[in-house]
Amino acid sequence: MALALVAATLSGCGGGTDEKKGKRGPSGPPQVGFVVVQPTNVPTTTELPGRTAAFETSEVRPQVAGLIRKRLFTEGSYVRAGQTLYQIDPRVYSAAVNEARGNLASAQANAEATRIQAERYRPLAEIEAVSKQEYTNAVASARQARAAVQQTRAALETARINLNFTNVPAPISGRIGRSLFTVGALVTTSQTDPLAVIQRTDPMFVDIQQSASELLTLRRALASGGVLPATAQVRLKLEDGSDYAQTGTIQFAEVTVNQSTGTVTLRARFPNPQNVLLPGMFVRAVFVQSIYKGAFLVPQQAVTRDPQGNATLFVVGPNNKAVQREVTAESTQGAFWVVTKGLNPGDKVVTQGTANLKPNAQIRPVPANSPQRVQAPQKGNGKAGSQGGGGGQDKQGTSQSGSR
Template sequence: MGSKQRHLSSVLAGLAVLALAGCDSAPEFAETSAPLQVSVMTLMPHELAISEVLPARVAAVRSAEIRAQIGGIVQHRLFEQGAEIEAGAVLFQINPAPFKTEVDSAAAVLQRANAAVARARLQVERLAPLVQAEAVSRQTYDDAVALREQASADVAQAKATLARRKLDLQFASVEAPIAGRIDQALVSEGALVSPSDATPMARIQQIDQVYVDVRQSASVLDTLRQQAGSATPELGVDILGSDGKPLGMRGRILFSGIEVDAGTGDVLLRVLVDNPQRRLLPGLYVQARIPRAHYSAALSVPQQAVTRTAGQAKVWVVDAQGQVQPESIEVGELLGGNYRVVSGLSAGQQVVIEGIERLSPDAQVATRLWQPAATHEQLNAAAR
């Protein structure tokens, strides 16, 4: 019996030692547990431009309808359809013969009026000494003076009529009022035209510069005006094709809208674009990238780093001790998968981008630099 009791005592003593050893190793295991692996990004201020792509339509800077100012038969068309026309170039020739005849007739009337006024003046000069000598009555002299004044008025009227007839003759040559590209001729030789015609003879549009008209919400118009008047880089608009591809053309905003559409709340935003190669034609639908805001030192975080609790945006920030803490932030625009940080963070802080699902306050982490995934555009460029 004694030997069995001694053996049982030894076993119990061993178990007690193992239990004590286990109690001592638990905190040691907790202290030596590995930190969580996370990917972080260091916040750095950068220039950020916010823009919006809106549909737009091209309009000519200047447009003119060619119309006849006199009635007559079109004899000649003196331009190539679709050609560039200089201001003052003769486009159509209306038969000038009737107007030349009217000029000659008006000139003859003026000549007769000049002869009448000369005779009336001579009569007054003859009667002046006779009326003083009472050789003729005063009434006779007054009648001669009245005839002289009437003859002078007839001369003035004849001159005006002759000027008008010469102007009609000039209008027989239909000229271009502006420089630009002329469209197709809408009348042909032999057609009878008149100033009352509903259809013009042709149209000219100046398209070396064009307007790109955009409908923009009136609520952001003041912001655009402030940017245009500030010290920020020039407020320009990039023109894109209807498919969204850049055309390599840039314009400037004119702010020509003066009335807000009561139904949509939009205002016309007019953009002036140089068009030396005539790539933009009036009526063409394009897209315009309109600047909305510009920040010279913005902070941005990837969308995947932001979590929301009860509507409050938060990110995990790594402190100097390698521990993470949740920080409430205010975010602004979402651009290219990144939120602009309005408040709550400062430059130089490290924000956790990947591994946030395992984090808890004061958790120890091991950080590595976050590498953003390549975009489709970058992958396509690398493939080429």
């Protein structure tokens, strides 16, 4: 009797398991979500690293040798072109000016004497009171005296220039850094270090690095007509992640490739009225480098890569069958792949339910992100199955009620 009850119990459990398995099994083709794609002009946004550089940089260097007597600026301040920055001891150069001035006066006196002598010899040479050779020598001496006057005048001008060089001016307007030499230091024209460095920081340059391979790809696309050139407007991201308020423009691209990095330098110009940008800062440049004509924006989850790196996706084909397509997707735009080949206007690209999808499989397509309808399980025709299902629900409800 006990064995009969055990056998009946095992038989009932097995029947319930088969019934539940039957209810969990799939019914009909899998449901997938799709989006309808249309061609559009897609801008290609590029983000590249860059370094800021001063618009103008000038090293303040001495033009004459001597001791620094005064420093006439505040370190870190704004200086204007022509403003005196240092004063070098001028005594030696002032004496050179006085010496050159005296030499000039002597040369002018000698030139006057030789001129008068040559004029006196002229009538005497005509009446042969003096020899023609003496007259010729007198004329030559007068010319040499005039040449000596020009030489001494040039020496006086040089001495005056050197005297002016004792006041060291600012070559350009801009922010001056720290002074590398103090009062009392000896400076020379052949020294290695400058006295100070002046940098003009408004506007500012940003040197952007782009790989040569990317630049070649862009030029090929432009030559083929598939890509339109974009306006060279640039935005900056600073080191702290914030966006720079001003917008810059691309000025030019260098014609040589850096041999150590394999990159080409693009130079952009930015206004910097608030001096937010400082020379040498690391920034990220964001700009639209090109625009793809007639490209498709496809959600990234729809595109997969095969072992060879080729991009593939599924579209809804005739009779609601999954058709696998190989496409060209070389860049991204936010959450989308930019597909330039392999799609047609109006294609329904499968974006949801692609995990176990196979080519030519029967599918049930619905618009992406549509809510899935879940129907309540229907009771079976048999009384035993109905009672077994109801009993299971009662037990579950009792258990949940008890847990609450």
